[in-house]
Amino acid sequence: MNGNEKNYEDFISTVSHELRTPLTSIRGFAQTMLTSWDKLDDGSKKKFLKIIEEQSNRLINLVENMLSATKLSQQKESIILKEIQVKSVINTVIQVVKSQYPDKIFTVKSDRNTPPVLADRDNLTRIITNLVENAAKYGDENSTILIETGFCGNDEFVSVKITNTGIGIKEEDYDKIFTKFSRLDNPLTRRVQGSGLGLYITKNLVEKTGGKISVKSTPDKDGKFLTTFEVLLPAGNIERQARSKCSM
Ligand SMILES: Nc1ncnc2c1ncn2[C@@H]1O[C@H](COP(=O)(O)OP(=O)(O)O)[C@@H](O)[C@H]1O
Ligand SMILES: [Mg+2]
Missing domain, CATH: 1.10.287.130 (Signal transduction histidine kinase, dimerisation/phosphotransfer (DHp) domain)
Structure with missing residues (x-):
């Protein structure tokens, strides 16, 4: 074979x-x-x-x-990039994920200066859905999923950060989780269902949109892990970018 x-x-x-x-x-x-x-x-x-x-x-x-x-x-698909308010996509995604994970609290912190992103709406929905779903799926019971959007430190990108508390991800696994069918071997991953396709697709879609994705998992004071996935997406509306100030 x-x-x-x-x-x-x-x-x-x-x-x-x-x-x-x-x-x-x-x-x-x-x-x-x-x-x-x-x-x-x-x-x-x-x-x-x-x-x-x-x-x-x-x-x-x-x-x-x-x-x-x-x-x-x-690689056939021709994608149409449009200016989209990422917050509207986040709100739609939360409605769906919330119905599947009713014990989780979803908090959105959106910097009012966040400009629209330049993306394909279906792809953007897919990116946000996969990340918010993972945060709910691998997050501690009754915990809060924090979703932050901002326009900070960089003139070209809108940042979307999705954070959960939970089992965390070891640094040596940061690259592995973005590859096809990869699921980490821990008791939680064994218990919850998954295909290992989500992050592979997410990374590909982010890169197709001209963006970047990264992950960071750090222990907090109670020994729990705070896991943050950050997506940087190309900002639309160049003029507004120039006027905007970082306030995060
Ligand atoms: N927020 C998270 N906290 C801890 N582990 C995570 C988180 N998100 C993803 N993972 C790990 O990365 C693996 C790959 O994620 P993904 O590609 O979405 O596949 P799936 O969710 O179908 O298993 C998961 O199986 C899990 O082990
Ligand atoms: Mg997943």
């Missing part, structure tokens, strides 16, 4: 597993509702529908990531 076949096999088996888990759950809850409708109280019905919604969101996200991965490898 050559390297490509091996990659393809890995891809199919990861994706099949990732598709099967939410589909099985959706089918199970739908069947229960159909067969036991009269016996279920309103609270249970609502809870089951919520699970169906969450699992559908998970499927949609996976399919979107797979489509992005295919487009990346084909």
Whole structure:
């Protein structure tokens, strides 16, 4: 088996597993509702529908990531860069991720001088979704996910930082997590589902947009780790950039 076949096999088996888990759950809850409708109280019905919604969101996200991965490898896609307020994308993403991780608190700190970014809206949504979803997924229970946007220190880029407290990432793994199918071997990663595709796609999309992505994980005073992913995206509106002052 050559390297490509091996990659393809890995891809199919990861994706099949990732598709099967939410589909099985959706089918199970739908069947229960159909067969036991009269016996279920309103609270249970609502809870089951919520699970169906969450699992559908998970499927949609996976399919979107797979489509992005295919487009990346084909390099056919011509992307249209437009000026977009990153905060509007962040707010939309939070609504979706919040429904899947209701124990998390999402806080947005947006410097009012943040100019629009020059990006493709679908790609930008994908970038932010993957990072916010990871922060919620790998963040401590009931913790806060902080999302900051700013225009600081550099005239060309808008910075988007996503921070969570949790298990953290060792420095020697910083590069590894951005490669295809890589998941870190720790008890948390083993417990939560994932394909290892998210950050690989995210990095590719950020670079396609003309930006950069980096990660930093440092212990805080309680021995927990603060993990921050920072994305720098090209700012639109050159005039406004020139007038803007850093206030973060
Ligand atoms: N905020 C985070 N805190 C700790 N580990 C993380 C975080 N984000 C990503 N990781 C690690 O990086 C790996 C790769 O992430 P990703 O490419 O999104 O794949 P997935 O989430 O599907 O596992 C994860 O499996 C996890 O081990
Ligand atoms: Mg992920």
